[in-house]
Amino acid sequence: MTDLALPPATTRVTARPAGFVVDLFSVAQRAVRQIPREPASVIPALIVPIFFYVLNIGALSKVTGAAAHIDFKSFELPVAVVFAVTGVSRASSLVTDIQNGYFDRLTITPVRRLPLLLGLMMADLALVMALAIPVLLVGLGLGVHFRTGVPGMVLFVVLSGIWGLVFTGLPYAIALKTGNPGAVNASFVLFFPITFLSTTFVPKAALEGWLRTVATYNPMTYILAGLRALVSEPWSLSTVTAVGDAVLAVVAFGLVSITLALLALRGRVRRP
Amino acid sequence: MEAPAIVTEDIGRLFDDYWAVDGVDLSIAPGEIYGFLGPNGAGKSTLVRMLCTLLRPSRGKGFVAGHDVARQPELVRLQIGVALQDAALDDRQTGRELLDLQARLYGLRRDERLARVAQVLTLVDIGSAIDRQIHTYSGGMKRRLDLAAALIHDPQILFLDEPTTGLDPESRAAVWTEVRALQRERGTTIFLTTQYLEEADELADRVGIISRGHLVAEGSPDALKKTVGTDVIVARVSEMPAEAVTALRAVPGVEEVVCRGDELMIHAGDGAGAMSPVALALHASGTRVLSLTLRTPTLDDVFLQLTGAHLEADEATTDAMAETEAAETEAAETDAADSAAAGVSPGSPGGPP
Numbered sequence: 001m002t003d004l005a006l007p008p009a010t011t012r013v014t015a016r017p018a019g020f021v022v023d024l025f026s027v028a029q030r031a032v033r034q035i036p037r038e039p040a041s042v043i044p045a046l047i048v049p050i051f052f053y054v055l056n057i058g059a060l061s062k063v064t065g066a067a068a069h070i071d072f073k074s075f076e077l078p079v080a081v082v083f084a085v086t087g088v089s090r091a092s093s094l095v096t097d098i099q100n101g102y103f104d105r106l107t108i109t110p111v112r113r114l115p116l117l118l119g120l121m122m123a124d125l126a127l128v129m130a131l132a133i134p135v136l137l138v139g140l141g142l143g144v145h146f147r148t149g150v151p152g153m154v155l156f157v158v159l160s161g162i163w164g165l166v167f168t169g170l171p172y173a174i175a176l177k178t179g180n181p182g183a184v185n186a187s188f189v190l191f192f193p194i195t196f197l198s199t200t201f202v203p204k205a206a207l208e209g210w211l212r213t214v215a216t217y218n219p220m221t222y223i224l225a226g227l228r229a230l231v232s233e234p235w236s237l238s239t240v241t242a243v244g245d246a247v248l249a250v251v252a253f254g255l256v257s258i259t260l261a262l263l264a265l266r267g268r269v270r271r272p
Numbered sequence: 273m274e275a276p277a278i279v280t281e282d283i284g285r286l287f288d289d290y291w292a293v294d295g296v297d298l299s300i301a302p303g304e305i306y307g308f309l310g311p312n313g314a315g316k317s318t319l320v321r322m323l324c325t326l327l328r329p330s331r332g333k334g335f336v337a338g339h340d341v342a343r344q345p346e347l348v349r350l351q352i353g354v355a356l357q358d359a360a361l362d363d364r365q366t367g368r369e370l371l372d373l374q375a376r377l378y379g380l381r382r383d384e385r386l387a388r389v390a391q392v393l394t395l396v397d398i399g400s401a402i403d404r405q406i407h408t409y410s411g412g413m414k415r416r417l418d419l420a421a422a423l424i425h426d427p428q429i430l431f432l433d434e435p436t437t438g439l440d441p442e443s444r445a446a447v448w449t450e451v452r453a454l455q456r457e458r459g460t461t462i463f464l465t466t467q468y469l470e471e472a473d474e475l476a477d478r479v480g481i482i483s484r485g486h487l488v489a490e491g492s493p494d495a496l497k498k499t500v501g502t503d504v505i506v507a508r509v510s511e512m513p514a515e516a517v518t519a520l521r522a523v524p525g526v527e528e529v530v531c532r533g534d535e536l537m538i539h540a541g542d543g544a545g546a547m548s549p550v551a552l553a554l555h556a557s558g559t560r561v562l563s564l565t566l567r568t569p570t571l572d573d574v575f576l577q578l579t580g581a582h583l584e585a586d587e588a589t590t591d592a593m594a595e596t597e598a599a600e601t602e603a604a605e606t607d608a609a610d611s612a613a614a615g616v617s618p619g620s621p622g623g624p625p
Binding site for chain 1: 356374377378380425426
């Protein structure tokens, strides 16, 4: 075996903390790079909402649309987008990192702890907004008309994306708390009550009994209302109010979910 | 005198009611390769995880590069590189991406990152695979990339936790070469845990032997082996008649006889001189000898003397080590067996591989 010739010691470097922003973008860049390398985790998130959007329009448009006097294509577009952006996260990859020791490798570096989570969330935000756009285009292709114009469309995508982002707090909290892929996958069940115990298929006025009560306290009701206002109403005080309510609902949900995720991160990186 | 690179004072770690590390004192000089040797579960990895700030000590103190591992973990992290027991990599990145990310997190500028990636790649030769995703790598390549990642920021102190476990002999030899080069050319302090006697013997300036959380011996491999003091004649026999042990104990120069499975370990101050009388005594006692080997003491003998047990590697890894050892000792054993049958001593003692 030949001896190795190492570079001379004059080329030594000095390790130093990189700083919060560099840490954040470094972690996010890695996460974004992973996305196209794991198409199986993205493609269903795109296909499923488009499939159900088209299916629901075909099956329910005449019945529900006529009964509630609504344009069902416009009414359901926010639902399709919410389906696309809710529950999409890098939480499974995070669990893999925890299980194979790569998370430990990262924590032995001088990286600040917060970017280890926020970097992933940044990547998630980019992804869910990217997922929202094709669903939006399908809606436009099917004849949905945004009465708030391009600004409304942009706000629609941003609001949807931020909702998708705050929802990731739940799977991240579970991933960091348990380090268990099964638990992270099971977190998807949270999607169903939040999404379906709401005004998913009919306006709130058409809901009755306990479902109406639950929907009243479900943030999804206000998020869908805000998104629907951006599609179906022109800019007006009621539109702004609906969007404002949606933003408040996202913030309230985010306060809970992100807090849970941050607490779980603190527990994970605290040296036992 | 230069300050030690690593110091521990009565460091210990409690898991539930079990002390995985129980009051270990170490002082490791800058530029030293320190081999931490012990069987599975002895506490090696727990100590490494404390020193590299992943675990908090339950008692005692640890200082790495002069910084307290409990109170100044951020400062410790800037000075150390770590390759943990299992190569901790992200399979979906390419080798180059992983190294670049690692370098970014250590605050290296772009020009520094490019230079360091190139430098570590001269050390751990991964070839063109560096631009492939890591899931395509072999186990040996992953280990070497893991080592490269640990070195990317040019650490003063390198922790290698069982760096060659599970590697084939060729990959293991490559890692050894890299470790020696690091010490020789960079002056890196290397704390190396291993369950392989050969590895500690080959690489370490000093060896600490840990058993059940306690440091039971420490010194250079040669000094430790001298504590055993005698040569060892190993007789592998088809059956173990009681008369054989009695007969061997009566041989002049034989200090101790230990039965271990189908082996008799015969300790003698002058192994070469005792070889023929031992062979004759075995023959006279009616013992059928399959092989007779003379060797100097190994670290396993040291461990056996100190703890009454042998260092045990898991089966798979023992097999890998055994392949090399078997090839190197086969000729000596054949010679010894032939000599035993003829009642003569081999010309020179067989040393450890």
